[in-house]
Amino acid sequence: MRIHTDYFLTQMGRQWGWVVFRGLIALVFAALAFMVPASELDTLTPIWGAYAVADGFLALLMAYQVRESNRPWWSLALVGISGICAGLVIFGLPGATTLGLPSLVATWSLAMGVFQIVAALRMRKSIAGEWxxxxxxxxxxxxxxxxxxxxxxxxxxxxxxxxxxxIVFGVLVVAFGLRLRSVVN
Known part of the structure; x- marks a missing residue:
């Protein structure tokens, strides 16, 4: 089925602020992570858990806002679900996840990256700058x-x-959000 470009661009463009906010959340997390002493990985764990839940919630919110049959919303929803699940694992098993934080972050990152690429590929006919x-x-x-x-x-x-x-993720997401803003202005 074909995507109606005008509808999709309008819906995604209306959400540009949430996209920028998602990138800013990543940048705030990065700043907090750099302030954590290296010996305090257990301090970073709940901070990352909160970031993963916030990022997942924002991705789900975007998916909800652009939903409609035959629209590329499901991959955004999967990004959101993977973030929320990773964050819930952090809060559900705090002691165990401190030791396994790098593996949990790696798994979440792989899933989120794949879903985000799929979302971008599905949007490529609707918006320039999906790169x-x-x-x-x-x-x-x-x-x-x-x-x-x-x-x-x-x-x-x-x-x-x-x-x-x-930091890199946050900057790219903010840039993408600002590109979406230019679509509706």
Whole structure:
């Protein structure tokens, strides 16, 4: 089925503020993560859990706002669900997830990246500049793979990788949101 470009662009463009807010949440998380001492990975765990839930909620909100049959909303919903689930795991098993935070973040990042790439590919006929969303999804996948492959010998390495990724992701999502804003103006 074909997507009616005018409807979809209007709906996504109306949500540009939420997209920008989602990117800003990632940047706030990154700033908080850089302020956490390297030896305090257990302090970062609930902060990341809150970030994952907030990011998931915002993605679900966007999916809800653009929903309509035959519209590319389901992949945004999957991004949201994966974030909320990861955050709930953090809060449900706080002691166990501190040790497994890098693996949990890697798994979440891989899932979110794949779903985000799918969402961007489904939007490519509706909006120019979707490459920002594809790039942020690709970076999420790359980041997830790095978190699995690189030895997490120190907490500092994990914290800096997670915070660095959040900065890049946040900047790309803000840029995509601002691009959406220009569609409705």
């Amino acid at each position: 920002r969303m594809i790039l942020s999804g690709a970076l999420a996948v790359l980041f997830g793979l790095l978190m699995f492959v690189l030895p997490s010998g120190t907490a500092l390495t994990a914290v800096w990788l997670i915070a660095g990724y959040a």
